[in-house]
Amino acid sequence: MAPLKASLRPAPAPPPAPIPVTLNVNGVERTLHLAPWTTLLDALRLHLDLTGTKKGCDHGQCGACTVLVDGRRINSCLTLAAMQDGRKVTTIEGLTTGDALHPLQEAFIEHDAFQCGYCTPGQICSAAGLIAEGKATTDDEIRELMSGNLCRCGAYPNIVAAIRQAMATVAPKAEGAP
Amino acid sequence: MRSFTYSRAGSAAEAVGRAAAGTAFVAGGTNLLDLMKADVLRPEGLVDISRLPLDRIEETAEGGLRLGALARNADTAYDERVQTRYPMLSKAILAGASAQLRNMATNGGNLLQRTRCYYFYDTATPCNKRQPGSGCGAIGGVNRIHAILGASDQCIAVHPSDLCVALAALEAVVRVTGPDGERSIPFAELHRLPGDRPEIDTVLRPGDLVTAIDLPARGFAEHSTYLKIRDRASYAFALVSVAAGLEMDGDTVRDARLALGGVAHKPWRDPEAEAALIGKPATPDRFRAAARVLLRDAKGHEHNSFKIELAERAIVRALTEAAERKGASRP
Ligand SMILES: Cc1cc2nc3c(=O)[nH]c(=O)nc-3n(C[C@H](O)[C@H](O)[C@H](O)COP(=O)(O)OP(=O)(O)OC[C@H]3O[C@@H](n4cnc5c(N)ncnc54)[C@H](O)[C@@H]3O)c2cc1C
Ligand code: SF4
Ligand code: FES
Numbered sequence A: 001m002a003p004l005k006a007s008l009r010p011a012p013a014p015p016p017a018p019i020p021v022t023l024n025v026n027g028v029e030r031t032l033h034l035a036p037w038t039t040l041l042d043a044l045r046l047h048l049d050l051t052g053t054k055k056g057c058d059h060g061q062c063g064a065c066t067v068l069v070d071g072r073r074i075n076s077c078l079t080l081a082a083m084q085d086g087r088k089v090t091t092i093e094g095l096t097t098g099d100a101l102h103p104l105q106e107a108f109i110e111h112d113a114f115q116c117g118y119c120t121p122g123q124i125c126s127a128a129g130l131i132a133e134g135k136a137t138t139d140d141e142i143r144e145l146m147s148g149n150l151c152r153c154g155a156y157p158n159i160v161a162a163i164r165q166a167m168a169t170v171a172p173k174a175e176g177a178p
Numbered sequence B: 001m002r003s004f005t006y007s008r009a010g011s012a013a014e015a016v017g018r019a020a021a022g023t024a025f026v027a028g029g030t031n032l033l034d035l036m037k038a039d040v041l042r043p044e045g046l047v048d049i050s051r052l053p054l055d056r057i058e059e060t061a062e063g064g065l066r067l068g069a070l071a072r073n074a075d076t077a078y079d080e081r082v083q084t085r086y087p088m089l090s091k092a093i094l095a096g097a098s099a100q101l102r103n104m105a106t107n108g109g110n111l112l113q114r115t116r117c118y119y120f121y122d123t124a125t126p127c128n129k130r131q132p133g134s135g136c137g138a139i140g141g142v143n144r145i146h147a148i149l150g151a152s153d154q155c156i157a158v159h160p161s162d163l164c165v166a167l168a169a170l171e172a173v174v175r176v177t178g179p180d181g182e183r184s185i186p187f188a189e190l191h192r193l194p195g196d197r198p199e200i201d202t203v204l205r206p207g208d209l210v211t212a213i214d215l216p217a218r219g220f221a222e223h224s225t226y227l228k229i230r231d232r233a234s235y236a237f238a239l240v241s242v243a244a245g246l247e248m249d250g251d252t253v254r255d256a257r258l259a260l261g262g263v264a265h266k267p268w269r270d271p272e273a274e275a276a277l278i279g280k281p282a283t284p285d286r287f288r289a290a291a292r293v294l295l296r297d298a299k300g301h302e303h304n305s306f307k308i309e310l311a312e313r314a315i316v317r318a319l320t321e322a323a324e325r326k327g328a329s330r331p
């Protein structure tokens, strides 16, 4: 199709100015200038190069993008970075202490709780949120409260086993528990 | 997503004042941003209301609870007062979405979430709700998740909320502030039937901000339940759901509340069905008779006729559970 003559094209509205957004990501204060429609997920992956957090569905349906904001697990694909301005974000990259893995990371390795690994950062961040909430004690409760994290490789039995093991070593914290 | 402007409201009045045509409030964002990514909703500006101080849960002078519109679904469901005094509400919230989504979703946003009708989401297909006058993709299309009660020849969509079904049974009141001041809306009047204006879900007017949801003192805590039937054991919308609350006098039903989800454009209550329970013994036969009253005008479409019998059985099961149950159940 022939391109429209420039004079016939409606003048595009000027893009809204980028907005300053300050996030404390894994303990480091970061100020970004973002288009308003930048999701927290895209801010992490595209603007901060923290690609541990995955984009699965981009619609809140798979849990691959799960991160902790002020200690609570959320889907980073369904919130704008601007909406989280000033908050503390913890991603999979921030769960380690120095070179020491988080007990959940250890447990996932020990129980072989993944195959392709794509869902794993989301599973682990979600499990960290679950433990902080302190609502799950049985395997059935773990399954129910982890149902927002899908695993297409079907590693579910091992994921539950890993979380059960980590739960015994990590105490629920008041901070972050709803 | 299309381009839009973003601003954060510092007060309810400021939010209402900024609500111009083409502007939308964003609270948790879990429904609005999803629909914006799907290009179904195209607001030119978002007013972020998520930090307004409307996130508390407080006692009311009438002995009930006021749920802030911006209290998160998870915080509401796990609130001890909600769990002990309104267990069906807690159960309904925890039956919805996922832990992550419940941490984000607000009570106000939950009331105003849009239908999950596939055609509403698919901008390549006709949908009277998305684009008035374009036709209904679901009538004559795939309609397994659609309505069996109160539908019109324009739209057969259902309201997808679990929370709302319990709020209907509890006779909650929605508090709103808007360009014309404050008002209270009985829950049964908040959502409307599609009729010939399926694009309008509720009686709210442009610029109206939901500030709170008031629960009356009566929570039916002793004998209540929320039963959700769905395709998966968790993390799926209801095919049919039932909020049931009874007041019992021995084996006799003294008062009854019954609301259904997944069957209509709004949580479905029927005074005649509830009347059919009152003063009667709590037996499966009586429950079935009441279910048949509620479903007397039910009409199935090509793929969802199964919902009629499913609803009948779900009602009997929920009422049986509620009659037997003493106190709150763990979800
Ligand atoms: C994968 C998935 C599964 C889900 N499963 C379920 C389920 O099983 N059961 C269920 O009930 N729900 C389910 N949901 C829906 C979820 O509960 C809603 O998306 C959520 O409750 C919306 O709340 P929010 O605060 O995020 O709203 P937002 O997305 O911020 O807003 C939704 C709408 O409400 C308006 N709004 C928000 N707050 C106010 C206010 N205070 N005053 C006036 N207008 C307001 C917004 O302008 C917008 O139009 C699911 C969602 C997803 C993504
Ligand atoms: S049922 Fe309603 S929402 Fe679905 S396609 Fe028809 S008009 Fe649209
Ligand atoms: S990418 Fe966010 S839930 Fe799938």
Ligand code: FES
Binding pocket: A113, A114, A115, A116, A117, A118, A119, A120, A150, A151, A152, A153, A154, A155
């Ligand atoms: S390990 Fe492959 S998706 Fe879970």
